[in-house]
Amino acid sequence: MNNIRKNRVKDQAFKYWGIACTFLGLVLLSVFIGSIIVDGVQRIDWDFITSLPSRKAERAGIFTALMGSIWILIFTTIIALPIGIAAAIYLEEYAKKSKLASLLEVNISNLAGVPSIIYGLLGLEVFVRILQMGASVIAGSFTLALLILPIVIVSTRESIKAVPKSIRDASFALGASKWQTVSQQLLPASFGGILTGIILALSRAVGETAPLIVIGALAYVPFAPASPMDEFSVLPIQIFNWISRPQHGFETNAAAAIIILLLITFVMNGIAVYFRNRWQSKLK
Numbered sequence: 001m002n003n004i005r006k007n008r009v010k011d012q013a014f015k016y017w018g019i020a021c022t023f024l025g026l027v028l029l030s031v032f033i034g035s036i037i038v039d040g041v042q043r044i045d046w047d048f049i050t051s052l053p054s055r056k057a058e059r060a061g062i063f064t065a066l067m068g069s070i071w072i073l074i075f076t077t078i079i080a081l082p083i084g085i086a087a088a089i090y091l092e093e094y095a096k097k098s099k100l101a102s103l104l105e106v107n108i109s110n111l112a113g114v115p116s117i118i119y120g121l122l123g124l125e126v127f128v129r130i131l132q133m134g135a136s137v138i139a140g141s142f143t144l145a146l147l148i149l150p151i152v153i154v155s156t157r158e159s160i161k162a163v164p165k166s167i168r169d170a171s172f173a174l175g176a177s178k179w180q181t182v183s184q185q186l187l188p189a190s191f192g193g194i195l196t197g198i199i200l201a202l203s204r205a206v207g208e209t210a211p212l213i214v215i216g217a218l219a220y221v222p223f224a225p226a227s228p229m230d231e232f233s234v235l236p237i238q239i240f241n242w243i244s245r246p247q248h249g250f251e252t253n254a255a256a257a258i259i260i261l262l263l264i265t266f267v268m269n270g271i272a273v274y275f276r277n278r279w280q281s282k283l284k
Helices: 002-043 046-050 063-094 099-111 116-130 137-161 165-173 178-189 191-206 210-215 235-243 248-283
Strands: none
Touching: 002 248, 046 063, 046 248, 063 099, 063 137, 063 178, 063 191, 063 235, 063 248, 099 137, 116 137, 116 210, 137 191, 137 210, 165 178, 178 191, 191 248, 210 235, 235 248
């Protein structure tokens, strides 16, 4: 009985400790975001979104960085999605179970935890120097595609695994081929989970700075990209550039840009949560 009571006391202590840590984290996060909103919301207007960078804080805007982020996001999606989903389908449905396949699966999972700057060094050597893409939008997109590929592969595999085995068996019983079962049954049934993983991966990509700085993305670009081979900047780099300047006006600009970047991230995560809940409700 004494051991049972001691365990209950420990459980209660861990519970209250967890609640206290969660509450403290929420308070600190609220203070941090609140201070950013107070500093930056007054600066957000149409001129701020559509203006080019400037050495004068009151005239500087995020247009070039915002357009660079959009270009990077589009091309990263185009590159990473087909490769990631195809690799996940092969590993989950077609690859034979062997030591090589197990080693490959472990390495893919480990790659998801590699620091992003390592991908930047890889992109610098392969895409910028060997393939001679320069510090262009397409080089940045390939680099970020490598960064999110492990996340896309792992999330897609887990979504396919979650499809009930009865769906596979019913499809095969009706005479469907392997590819017909995958394309017409498994992928539609797992679409919500796959899309959730993709959006979360892209949310990480849109906030990355280190890999793009390594490959040569610029802090000051006086024009928006017009082609995949143009030089570019992105919102995180623009924020870093502004926050490093001594003038208070640039700190206000940085706070406003952070708000816009947070809104983009929150919207993407909200879409991911919506599709995940909708997908789970269909499986019940």
